Every structure is written in C-alpha cells, then in structure tokens.
Amino acid sequence: MKLKTRYIIFFVFFVVFLISAIFILKYSLGYRYDFKKNIWQKTGILILKTDPKDAVIFLNGKLQKKKTPTKIINLFPRDYSIKLQNSGFFDWQKKITINPNLTTFVENITLFKKDQTFTLLLDKNIENFKLFSNGKKIIFFTKNLKGFDLWSFNFETKEEKFIKYFPFAQFIKINNFSFNSSEKNILIEGNTKLGVTNNLILDLEKPENIISLNEFEPNLQNIKWHQKNDKILYGVVKTKDHFFLIEINLKDQKIISIISEATNILDYFFDKASLYYLVSDLKNKNISLKKIEENNSSVKIGKKITQLPFSSYFFIFSPTNILSILDKENQLLYLISPQSKIQKIILQAKNISWSKDGKKILYYNDFELWICYLNLEKLKESSYELLGRWTQEILKAIWYPQENYFIFNSDNLINAVEIDGLDQRNIAQLLKSEKIKDLFFSFEDKILYFIKEEKGENKLYKMEIK
Structure with a gap:
C-alpha cells in the first residue's frame, strides 16, 4: 500500500x-439534533406520576411506550401537549414547557373515577353531625316522633352505635353541638318547648353523666370550649346594662368574669396568649375589634386595635397568627394581622377553608371560587387567583386531602377542580344528583361522603372517587 x-x-x-x-x-x-430547527439543542426530561398509576401517556398526540409513573428523556425544548388516560377515569390534559438541561416534574396528578355510583351508608334522618379530628368516626343526631337520638358511626369498622336519647321535654330543637379538646365530651346547645335555651354537657364514654350549664348560668350564649382544658368553657351573659364574657370551671364549679362591656359582645377568639373579641359601638355605628393579653387578669375592657363596618361578625378558626373574621350578611372575609402595625385585607367570601400549612385559603361566594396565597409577614402583599365561576350557587367547597384539587357542591352537582392553573384546569364532574346538602372526607382520601335529601330526610351516602 x-x-x-x-x-x-x-x-x-x-x-x-x-x-x-x-x-x-x-x-x-x-x-x-433538532431536524425541525436544524440545530443542536440540549434536551430536557419529563417525569410523570399519577394516582392511581398505570395511566396511558400521549405526548403531542403520540402514544408513549411506558405508563405512569415514568421518566421521558431526550425531549427537545418546546411546548408539549400531555394527555393521560386510565380506563374508567376522567382524562387529564395539560400543556407543559420543557426547558433545556432541566427536569420538569408533573407528579401531583389525581385521576378521578367517572360514571360514579353512590351508596347509602346511613339510612337515618341526620339532623346535625360532627366528624372526629382523626376522620375515623362521625357523631350525629336523628329525630323521631318523641325526641332526638345521638349516634356514632365508625368508618373503619362500619359500627353504628346508639349513645343517648333526648326527649322533646329536653330539646324541641338542637341548634349546635361541639367537642372539647379531647373529644370525650360534647356541648349540646338547643331550645325547649317554651323557647328556653338548654345547654348540656354529655360524657360520650359515660352518657349517663350529664352536666347542665343552666345551673351555672341560665342566660349563657355563644359558648365555646377552652382549646386545651377539658374542664373550662366560656360564654357571653347579658344583664340589664352590661354584657359579660365569663369563664366556667367545671372542676372547681366556679364562674369568673373576664370581660365587661356596655354593648353587645358579638364573638370572641383565644389565640395563644391573647383574647380577641368583637363589640358593637352603637354611638359610632361600627364594630370594634379589641384585645386583652391572657395573663392580664385585672383588665375587664380590652384595648381597641381596629374597627369594622357595622354588621354581624364571627371569628373563623385560623391556624396562623392571622385573625379571620367573617361578615356573613355581606359575604366579606376580613383577614387581620394584629401585630404592632395592623394589616388588613378584605375578601369577597361567604366561607373559607384553610390549607394544612396555613399558607393558603380556599374561599368562595355564591358563584366564584378563589385561592389566597398568604404573605404572613406582609399581609397586603398576599396574592389571589380565581379558580372559576359557576352559574349554580356554590354551597360548600373543601380541599381534596392532597390539596392539589378542591371539591365543591351545588344543589345537584359535585365537582373536583384542579388547583394548578397552568394552561387549562382539569375538572371532573363526580356526581350529578338532586338536593346535595353537605360533603366531607374521612381518614381515606379515596372516599367522599355527602349528605343528600331524600323524601324530606337527610341521608348519608358515600362515593369512591379514585
């Protein structure tokens, strides 16, 4: 060669x-090498996870070999249309952007069942109900021809347990009931045939043990449990010329006056070391928000920290140092940071639901659902996002347990709506049925419970949604 x-x-x-x-x-x-653009480009990665898994993946209309959960590599940087399908579930669709040399995570995807059927769980006329904090049990009243029966139901064991019978001589109407902090006792607030308020404390483990708060104070209103002490309650008492907030110690059988005001105490809220309360200012036609440090037992009138327009208000529990006060008459929610420099924002809402981390609020009026992303340090810099508008009145909205969706009901619909507003929001119509009154989750996120009226009676149903 x-x-x-x-x-x-x-x-x-x-x-x-x-x-x-x-x-x-x-x-x-x-x-x-991108033949469409005739250039070399760094690619990106897409990671997809769904609940339930094994969803079929379409990327720009092309069926992918793998199902969820999966990682798709070597994607050119551009916009992609994703469609996920799983037999018997609503499709999920979204446009996402793949960036060069980056991994895009789309993991918090819930697929909901379609063509739902629901099951009657409790064939009883439920008057009032409360869910235990662990989500495993419910306690509720039913009404019969002679009075009210108190029951419990265990969602794990399916055990239905009768607790106590209350004849009409004790209650002709039950207005409300509430747990103490240990959830071993309940406070029952109602009226007798003569229209007299009747407030009883019932031991759930020993239902024969009943304490009548009327023996302590017959004119007690707006009663609340102490947040930690099972033996202490609070309530408002009206006399001829004053309103008092009192503390009742069941153990020592003592009553202590905490606040004395000349005008109506609308509501009150204990927050760690402070007591906040709302009082009518008839002279100036507004409502004063006042504060008392809990360790200052000598003070009977609080210090005014801000004022609100004249209306009817009540506090909603807040997991943060932000006070949430609802004007239900005008559908306004006041969020107030009661620090040295008072900050206040007003939202158009008739009810709210806090997120688990206390950083987001799901709030709604009759026809709109919103989310507020709170800036806890600078409240006025909080941001807001409209989740959707509907033509039917929204009766209740709650977070889905993973907080990637919210569930709401109108009179004849239950919908699941995605929180992520990037591109389109995925909406799943879980149920279409008449006279849906209430809804909640127990300890299982795959089962949704709801109250539905049938022939004038409120029945409890369940529906497996994923």
Missing part, C-alpha cells in the same frame, strides 16, 4: 473518529 493511500485512509478514519467523538460528546452532554 502506497504511503499516500495510507495517509488518506488515516485521514478518513481520523475525520470519522473526530465527528463520532463530537456526536458522542454532545449526546453525553444531553444534546440532540
């Missing part, structure tokens, strides 16, 4: 090696 030929062969192999090395190097660094 001639020397020239050898040089040519060596040069050809060298060029092939060099080009191959460049290709291999680019591939190892995540580059791919």
Whole structure:
C-alpha cells in the first residue's frame, strides 16, 4: 500500500473518529439534533406520576411506550401537549414547557373515577353531625316522633352505635353541638318547648353523666370550649346594662368574669396568649375589634386595635397568627394581622377553608371560587387567583386531602377542580344528583361522603372517587 493511500485512509478514519467523538460528546452532554430547527439543542426530561398509576401517556398526540409513573428523556425544548388516560377515569390534559438541561416534574396528578355510583351508608334522618379530628368516626343526631337520638358511626369498622336519647321535654330543637379538646365530651346547645335555651354537657364514654350549664348560668350564649382544658368553657351573659364574657370551671364549679362591656359582645377568639373579641359601638355605628393579653387578669375592657363596618361578625378558626373574621350578611372575609402595625385585607367570601400549612385559603361566594396565597409577614402583599365561576350557587367547597384539587357542591352537582392553573384546569364532574346538602372526607382520601335529601330526610351516602 502506497504511503499516500495510507495517509488518506488515516485521514478518513481520523475525520470519522473526530465527528463520532463530537456526536458522542454532545449526546453525553444531553444534546440532540433538532431536524425541525436544524440545530443542536440540549434536551430536557419529563417525569410523570399519577394516582392511581398505570395511566396511558400521549405526548403531542403520540402514544408513549411506558405508563405512569415514568421518566421521558431526550425531549427537545418546546411546548408539549400531555394527555393521560386510565380506563374508567376522567382524562387529564395539560400543556407543559420543557426547558433545556432541566427536569420538569408533573407528579401531583389525581385521576378521578367517572360514571360514579353512590351508596347509602346511613339510612337515618341526620339532623346535625360532627366528624372526629382523626376522620375515623362521625357523631350525629336523628329525630323521631318523641325526641332526638345521638349516634356514632365508625368508618373503619362500619359500627353504628346508639349513645343517648333526648326527649322533646329536653330539646324541641338542637341548634349546635361541639367537642372539647379531647373529644370525650360534647356541648349540646338547643331550645325547649317554651323557647328556653338548654345547654348540656354529655360524657360520650359515660352518657349517663350529664352536666347542665343552666345551673351555672341560665342566660349563657355563644359558648365555646377552652382549646386545651377539658374542664373550662366560656360564654357571653347579658344583664340589664352590661354584657359579660365569663369563664366556667367545671372542676372547681366556679364562674369568673373576664370581660365587661356596655354593648353587645358579638364573638370572641383565644389565640395563644391573647383574647380577641368583637363589640358593637352603637354611638359610632361600627364594630370594634379589641384585645386583652391572657395573663392580664385585672383588665375587664380590652384595648381597641381596629374597627369594622357595622354588621354581624364571627371569628373563623385560623391556624396562623392571622385573625379571620367573617361578615356573613355581606359575604366579606376580613383577614387581620394584629401585630404592632395592623394589616388588613378584605375578601369577597361567604366561607373559607384553610390549607394544612396555613399558607393558603380556599374561599368562595355564591358563584366564584378563589385561592389566597398568604404573605404572613406582609399581609397586603398576599396574592389571589380565581379558580372559576359557576352559574349554580356554590354551597360548600373543601380541599381534596392532597390539596392539589378542591371539591365543591351545588344543589345537584359535585365537582373536583384542579388547583394548578397552568394552561387549562382539569375538572371532573363526580356526581350529578338532586338536593346535595353537605360533603366531607374521612381518614381515606379515596372516599367522599355527602349528605343528600331524600323524601324530606337527610341521608348519608358515600362515593369512591379514585
């Protein structure tokens, strides 16, 4: 072989090696050649996870080999249309953007069942109900021809347990009932046939043990349990010329006056070391928000920290240091940071639901649902997002337990709506049925419970949604 030929062969192999090395190097660094744009581009990665898993994936209409959960590599940086399908479930669709040399995570995807059927769980006329904090039991009243029966139901064991019978001589109407902090006792507030308020405390473990708060104070209103002490309650008492907030100690059988005001105490709220309360200012036609430090037992009138327009208000429990006060008459929610520099924002809402971390509020009026992303340090810099408008009145809205969706009901619909507003929101119509009154989750996120009126009676139903 001639020397020239050898040089040519060596040069050809060298060029092939060099080009191959460049290709291999680019591939190892995540580059791919984009024939649409005729350029080398760094690719990105897409990670998809769904609940339930094994959803079929379509990327820009093309069926992918793998099902969820999966990782799709070597995607050119551009917008992609994703469609996920699972037999018997609503489709999920979204446009996402893949960026070069980055991994895009789309993991918090819930697929809901379609063509739902629901099951009657309790064939009783439920008057009032409360869910235990662990979500495993419910306690409720039913009404019969002679009075009220108190029951409990265990969602795990399916055990239905009768607790106590209350004849109409004790209650002609039950207005409300509430747990103490240990959930071993309940306070029952109602009226007798004569219209007299009747407030009883019942031991759930020993239902024969009943304490009548009327023996302590017959005119007690707006009663609340102490947040930690099972033996202490609070309530408002009206006399001829004053309103008092009192503390009742069941153990020592003592009554202590905490606040004395000349006008109506609308509501009150204990927050760690402070007591906040709302009082009517008839002279100036507004409502004063006042504060008392809990360790200052000598003070009977609180310090005014701000004022609100004249209306009827009540506090909603807040997991943060932000006070949430609802004007239900005008559907306004006041969020107030009661620090040295008072901050206040007003939202158009008839009810709210706090997120688990206390950083978001799901709030709604009759026809709109919103989410507020709170800035706890600078309240006025909080941001808001409209989740949707509906033509039917929204009766109740709650977070889905993973807080990636919210569930709401109107009179004849239950919908699940995605929180993520990037591109389109996925909406699943879980149920279409008449006279849906209430809804809640127990300890299982796959089962939704709801109260539905049938022939004038409120029945409890369940529905498996995923």
